[in-house]
Amino acid sequence: MKLAAPPLPSLWIAFLISMLLVSSNAAFSPRILQQSTSNSKNYLTNEALWFNQTLDHFSPYDRRQFGQRYYEFLDHFRTPDGPIFLKICGESACNGIPNDYISVLANKFGAAVVSLEHRYYGKSSPFKSLTTENLKYLSSKQALFDLAVFRQYYQESLNSKLNRSNVENPWFVFGVSYSGALSAWFRLKFPHLTCGSLASSAVVLAVYNFTEFDKQIGESAGPECKAVLQEITHLVDQRLASNDKELKAMFGAAEV
């Protein structure tokens, strides 16, 4: 099941309420459940590393750079020729490499795991203020080239650590949701830089007014919960129209 933020605030609130109601149903939403426990999540590492990224990959004149944060975990790495797993971070801060199934796979395949924070998120913002002008370098196309440049940079620094040159480890990319789309596009666009891609719940097709999203939530929730969900959505819509400040305050979102 595809999960992304529903477009309307009232839907979001109803959705969160529904998550409270159905959170005992494990099949419903692994991703949202994960988020609620993310503070206690174990990381393989959260020791940040930095490298200088090109701000605009499509201008031959603009030489500006910004610091991009990344992580590496080498405990399972089969030196020197094991695979390298690149876990792509998406539209949120990337605070480390979580100890999830990628770690299990890394252990099995003797892989190094590296992860790059997406430009403009977390600590990888090229600008201090996010004015419209400053936001023009935020795009999935730029992000794909960030990944390609990082991949080359990391391979070269690994080579120099191992006193060798012109050697390529096999690279495999992973992503979920938006970063799942990046993962699929990366493989398509740079087939010479990766031997494979896992694109989980990848949003590779933009659909306007995607009502199937709500239908799927209704189906997963079951008829009883779906009816409650629709009622709550309706009530929240009404309240947003009549007294949105009070309603938002109830959810700690008065400033939104």
Ligand SMILES: *[C@@H]1O[C@H](CO)[C@@H](O)[C@H](O)[C@H]1NC(C)=O
């Ligand atoms: C990034 O660029 C800055 C400024 O030019 C430099 O001081 C720093 O050493 C560079 N960092 C890396 C990791 O190359």
Ligand SMILES: *[C@@H]1O[C@H](CO)[C@@H](O)[C@H](O)[C@H]1NC(C)=O
């Ligand atoms: C690489 O070369 C340096 C200098 O010759 C040496 O000190 C180091 O141990 C070498 N590293 C490896 C991994 O072989």
Ligand SMILES: *[C@@H]1O[C@H](CO)[C@@H](O)[C@H](O)[C@H]1NC(C)=O
């Ligand atoms: C979205 O699609 C639904 C169902 O087809 C329709 O009722 C609704 O008016 C559409 N909304 C927008 C904003 O296009």
